[in-house]
Amino acid sequence: MPGRTWAGTTLDDRKAQRRAQLLAAGLDLLGAQGSAAVSVRAVCRSAKLTERYFYESFADRESLVAAVYEDVGDQARQALADAVSGEADPSRRAERAVTAFVELVLDDPRKGRVLLLAPLTDPALTSRGLHLLPAFTTLVGEQLSRGDETGRQLVAIGLVGALSNVFIAYLDGTLKVSRERLVEHCVQLVLGADAFDSGAH
Numbered sequence: 599m600p601g602r603t604w605a606g607t608t609l610d611d612r613k614a615q616r617r618a619q620l621l622a623a624g625l626d627l628l629g630a631q632g633s634a635a636v637s638v639r640a641v642c643r644s645a646k647l648t649e650r651y652f653y654e655s656f657a658d659r660e661s662l663v664a665a666v667y668e669d670v671g672d673q674a675r676q677a678l679a680d681a682v683s684g685e686a687d688p689s690r691r692a693e694r695a696v697t698a699f700v701e702l703v704l705d706d707p708r709k710g711r712v713l714l715l716a717p718l719t720d721p722a723l724t725s726r727g728l729h730l731l732p733a734f735t736t737l738v739g740e741q742l743s744r745g746d747e748t749g750r751q752l753v754a755i756g757l758v759g760a761l762s763n764v765f766i767a768y769l770d771g772t773l774k775v776s777r778e779r780l781v782e783h784c785v786q787l788v789l790g791a792d793a794f795d796s797g798a799h
Contacts, residue, residue: 629708
């Protein structure tokens with residue numbers, strides 16, 4: 599019974615705790631060592647749980663990888679939404695949004711690698727990345743003030759692609775700049791995009 603308690607916690611509470619342990623282990627492996635390091639056995643070893651408990655929460659390795667990715671994606675969307683909430687000034691919105699994303703993906707590089715690099719290498723995420731990007735594109739488009747709806751969508755798609763590639767290059771070591779320069783550049787990208795009216799003829 600879900601409501602049954604043991605040592606002060608319910609069965610559902612313990613199941614949720616085990617799932618959280620598995621997600622944390624998946625984030626560690628996928629974000630630090632890459633897709634090849636993620637297996638059911640490795641995740642269970644890292645989480646200090648048996649495979650029985652893995653299959654209590656996830657159907658297979660791919661389901662875990664997808665759940666880790668979606669969890670980080672939810673955190674990113676929430677961070678961006680919180681950052682721009684209540685801010686009317688476009689430059690401040692851009693700075694807050696970029697800073698929030700930088701804090702998420704660079705302060706914990708595991709999350710940046712899961713969100714931006716893992717979809718390029720893990721088959722379990724090749725299609726899911728395409729599902730997540732429209733959500734980011736919509737969020738970015740809502741922050742743009744110029745052009746009609748279609749114009750803002752076009753600009754947002756290009757902007758998300760540009761920002762993603764900048765962060766990917768930073769995370770994989772190709773781009774060697776200071777954090778401050780990275781934030782400044784990305785803010786300018788956002789402000790430049792907002793100044794571009796793609797609806798103009």
